[in-house]
Amino acid sequence: MGEGFISRGFGGRRRRPDDSRLPPGQYLVDGFPVLSAGPTPLTPLEQWDFTLVGEVDEPKRWSWEEFGQLPSEEITTDIHCVTKWSKFDTRWEGVSVDTLLEGVETSAEYITAYCDGGYTTNLALEDVTGGKAWVAFAYDGEPLEPVHGGPARLLVPHLYFWKSAKWVRGLRLATQNEPGFWESLGYHNFGDPWREQRYWGD
Amino acid sequence: MVARLYRTLWRIGEVVGVVSETPRTKSLVLDVPGWEGHKAGQHVDVRLTAPDGYQTQRSYSIASAPEDERVVLTVDRLDDGEVSTYLTDVVTAGDRLELRGPIGGYFTWEEGDGGPLFLVGGGSGVVPLMAMTRHRATSGSDVPTRLLLSFRSHEEIIYREELEDLAAHDGSLEVFYTLTRARPQGWTGYHRRIDARMLEEVSWGPHESPLAFVCGPTPLVETVGTALVGLGHDPARVKTERFGATGG
Ligand SMILES: Cc1cc2nc3c(=O)[nH]c(=O)nc-3n(C[C@H](O)[C@H](O)[C@H](O)COP(=O)(O)OP(=O)(O)OC[C@H]3O[C@@H](n4cnc5c(N)ncnc54)[C@H](O)[C@@H]3O)c2cc1C
Numbered sequence: 001m002g003e004g005f006i007s008r009g010f011g012g013r014r015r016r017p018d019d020s021r022l023p024p025g026q027y028l029v030d031g032f033p034v035l036s037a038g039p040t041p042l043t044p045l046e047q048w049d050f051t052l053v054g055e056v057d058e059p060k061r062w063s064w065e066e067f068g069q070l071p072s073e074e075i076t077t078d079i080h081c082v083t084k085w086s087k088f089d090t091r092w093e094g095v096s097v098d099t100l101l102e103g104v105e106t107s108a109e110y111i112t113a114y115c116d117g118g119y120t121t122n123l124a125l126e127d128v129t130g131g132k133a134w135v136a137f138a139y140d141g142e143p144l145e146p147v148h149g150g151p152a153r154l155l156v157p158h159l160y161f162w163k164s165a166k167w168v169r170g171l172r173l174a175t176q177n178e179p180g181f182w183e184s185l186g187y188h189n190f191g192d193p194w195r196e197q198r199y200w201g202d
Numbered sequence: 203m204v205a206r207l208y209r210t211l212w213r214i215g216e217v218v219g220v221v222s223e224t225p226r227t228k229s230l231v232l233d234v235p236g237w238e239g240h241k242a243g244q245h246v247d248v249r250l251t252a253p254d255g256y257q258t259q260r261s262y263s264i265a266s267a268p269e270d271e272r273v274v275l276t277v278d279r280l281d282d283g284e285v286s287t288y289l290t291d292v293v294t295a296g297d298r299l300e301l302r303g304p305i306g307g308y309f310t311w312e313e314g315d316g317g318p319l320f321l322v323g324g325g326s327g328v329v330p331l332m333a334m335t336r337h338r339a340t341s342g343s344d345v346p347t348r349l350l351l352s353f354r355s356h357e358e359i360i361y362r363e364e365l366e367d368l369a370a371h372d373g374s375l376e377v378f379y380t381l382t383r384a385r386p387q388g389w390t391g392y393h394r395r396i397d398a399r400m401l402e403e404v405s406w407g408p409h410e411s412p413l414a415f416v417c418g419p420t421p422l423v424e425t426v427g428t429a430l431v432g433l434g435h436d437p438a439r440v441k442t443e444r445f446g447a448t449g450g
Contacts (some may be wrong), residue, residue, distance in 0.1 A: 005251055009292045013284040013428060027248075027284075034420045034444050037308050039437050070363050074272030084247075084259050090270040116439060152235050159316055185307035199305060201210040 021078055023193035026086040032148065033085055037181070040146050041116035041167050048151055050135065051170035052100060054156060056109040060100075060170060067137075070095045075134060077157040079164070080193040092135030092155055097128045100171070108173035112180060113154050116167040120180035121155065122189065123163060125173070156195070160198070161190040203207060210302060213247060214274065216295045223276060223360045227326065228290045229265060232273040232299065237267050242333040243443075246275070250285060260285040262330035263329040263417075263443075266342070267336035276360060278326035282302055287332050305446030309415065309443040313338065317345035320405050320412040322396065323425050324352040325346065327418025328360050333414065338444070339368055346374045346448050350404045354385040396422060398429035408434035417443040 005030030022028060045064045062070070072095050080086045091186040113126060116119050127133070136155040138145055144150035156163045162182050183189055188197040196202055219231035245263045267276035279290040293299070311319065311334040319338070321331040328351055338347060353359045359379065369375045379399065380392030380403050392400055406412040414435065416426045425440045 005298075006253055007250040007288070007300070010250045010252050010288050010298055011289075012250070012256040012258060026255070027258055034424075036442065038329070038442055039440050040424060042428075059340045083261055106253070147420070186305065199210045 012187055022086055023080055026080055026084055026193065029085040029087055032087065033081065033083060034147055035083055035162070037148065038117055042146055043167070044149070045151060047170070048196060050090060052104065052173070054172040054174050055106050057105040059158055068094065070099055072151050074132065075155065079157050079161050080162040082162055082187065082191070082198050087096060091130050091140050092134065092136040093138035094134030096131065097133040097135065101129065106176060110174045110176055110177045112172045112174060112178055113165040113168050114170055114172060115125050116169055118166055119167070121165045122178055122180040122183055124177070124190070127159060132156065138173060139140050163191050167174050195198065196199050209359065212300055212302045214298050214300055217293055217295055218272070218297060219295055220293065224358050226279045226358065227276060227360050229276045229302045230289065230293060232275065234273050236312060237273060240264050240304035240310060241310040242337040244303045244304035244306045245330070246273070247305060248285065249300045251300065258284060263354050265329045265332050267333060267340045269337065269340040276326065309441050311337070311415065313341045313343045313355060315413065317347060318406050318410060318412045319345050319347040321347065321349045321415040322414065324418030324422040326360070329420070330443065331415060332361050332419055335368065339372070344374050348404060349377045350396065350400070351377065351432045352380045352418070353380060354382050356381060356386045360373045396426055398432060401426065401429050402433055408436070411436060411439055414440045416440065418445060420444045
């Protein structure tokens with residue numbers, strides 16, 4: 001529906017700057033918008049840890065200090081939010097999910113990221129491995145602010161940004177794909193911005 | 203799980219009326235053929251298409267009650283905004299708009315969800331809260347409800363007369379305002395940004411476990427969310443929606 005529809009009198013002010021980098025239906029912003037469903041949780045670093053559980057031979061746990069000892073990477077990437085904004089060339093520092101999964105034996109094909117505040121999001125394991133996802137703790141050279149998901153958030157830039165779960169505390173590996181918080185409220189299970197997988201049925 | 207909560211198809215609604223709410227804000231009254239209804243708090247995505255095929259989309263909360271057969275959007279004009287200037291300056295009755303929805307299953311309130319209901323909004327953040335207030339009134343609910351609304355000035359208050367009218371006839375509905383910039387002579391409401399003290403004065407205490415909905419620009423939502431949790435409210439009873447493309 002809507003094929004050939006034109007909005008009377010609409011010229012469009014914000015032309016796409018670089019078509020090849022902007023997924024369909026997205027527009028570019030300079031600021032850094034925020035989207036979350038509730039208050040920003042504040043976990044003291046002494047109480048923070050990161051865990052790997054579920055379908056693994058042996059669960060793993062890192063304290064904040066141990067996490068800080070893991071090799072980290074700098075990532076510069078474009079991000080795309082389901083609420084339509086995209087932001088180019090954001091700079092992050094984080095630990096690759098590949099590093100976290102090193103030596104882990106698993107038959108899982110999916111993961112659920114779980115977070116402070118009770119959020120979860122589900123992802124295919126292949127969407128977070130092979131250099132595609134990180135647990136990020138710095139943004140633009142500064143510690144990640146709580147409002148943007150600090151102390152640490154998942155960073156999965158090739159998917160809509162709600163998949164980059166804020167305040168992440170661990171990954172649960174699973175053989176089945178279980179809808180997370182937003183996914184059970186109508187958002188898409190995979191969330192590929194290039195295929196505009198925003199909502200159920202897209 | 204409701205199978206088809208999310209109407210993902212684009213469809214065309216006709217603008218059957220335009221209401222000037224404030225100097226900067228207009229409500230568009232839409233007739234959307236086949237609209238199956240919505241929950242108070244949900245939004246639609248609006249898509250604009252230029253003659254050369256350029257398209258852009260934005261989200262707008264539904265202001266009308268689910269009981270209303272028309273879909274009403276209330277749009278605040280941002281001076282350099284692409285879509286909000288089009289919707290407030292160009293669109294008139296008879297125009298058609300492409301949209302899809304309703305979208306969003308979390309920031310919603312239905313009569314059966316109970317209360318007491320504490321609705322906190324800034325600027326156009328009042329829109330989904332108004333849908334809840336209208337739904338509450340239309341469904342005859344007497345859930346105790348308080349609104350705390352922040353605007354820059356008296357003339358920018360959206361839905362002022364309707365809210366006054368509703369509160370005048372309903373002992374369990376109270377509306378509190380704060381004006382952050384200009385205030386008229388004799389103003390007895392608040393005159394500052396919403397802070398913890400204001401929330402403590404207006405809201406129910408945590409022991410009455412109010413259900414809070416907070417909507418507006420990110421800094422307001424952050425302040426209110428953090429302050430409510432700091433006052434002892436259960437984070438799971440504080441639902442937020444952030445409108446601003448700025449801030450954070
Ligand atoms: C779920 C949801 C519901 C929404 N409901 C409503 C609603 O009911 N009524 C309504 O008026 N808006 C609502 N919005 C905001 C709306 O989607 C647009 O962001 C807004 O209309 C601005 O779009 P624009 O194209 O005019 O501005 P743009 O061209 O996108 O931006 C113009 C400039 O304004 C800045 N800007 C963008 N949005 C805001 C803002 N909200 N406050 C201050 N500065 C901003 C941008 O950074 C930019 O500099 C909602 C947003 C969301 C995510």
